[in-house]
Amino acid sequence: KNQVEQSPQSLIILEGKNCTLQCNYTVSPFSNLRWYKQDTGRGPVSLTIMTFSENTKSNGRYTATLDADTKQSSLHITASQLSDSASYICVVSDRGSTLGRLYFGRGTQLTVWP
């Protein structure tokens, strides 16, 4: 069964600290993996996308890594800011019979305290 599991479910950190969010998936065949940021009451916004051949991708203070062999990804946030408080969603796409189906994780709820 194709699944995307994220950990931790929630995380509280102090402003200025770094954190790492995890994503494990069982989706096969694999096409790409995206990290989205979803602010409360808003729709998700794409942060990064990685294909099979890419193992790291940065977007400002956000750095995503991908290990396609172990089917794991992480999102590292550097020097956190209050505006980083949001849900971070891992989304994996397949290239199966239904071309480009998306599998969503439940997200990690990050809270940054001053």
Add this chain to the structure above:
Amino acid sequence: EADIYQTPRYLVIGTGKKITLECSQTMGHDKMYWYQQDPGMELHLIHYSYGVNSTEKGDLSSESTVSRIRTEHFPLTLESARPSHTSQYLCASSDGQRKPHDYGGGDTQYFGPGTRLTVL
């Protein structure tokens, strides 16, 4: 900020009422999507369109219906709302190649702000 809009943002309505959730995008995208999201849970695709006059059911069975008469507009309708329909509904669009059963895996999807529906 993506140019995709949803109205209303919040809706509280009684059981049995007919409702229409509006979604419009000004990016000229052919592909549009409706997702359902409960608190703390993953997004589930309920409807997909790859162009005018095309609609497909998504992975999650839904009693809602959609139409795509214009490229920029993709409304969702519930003929008779029930408490089980209480959820957040997110609309999205992408500019990927138009094709059936391609649920945007190769595209970057742009999401609207969502409509939070409560049925009493």
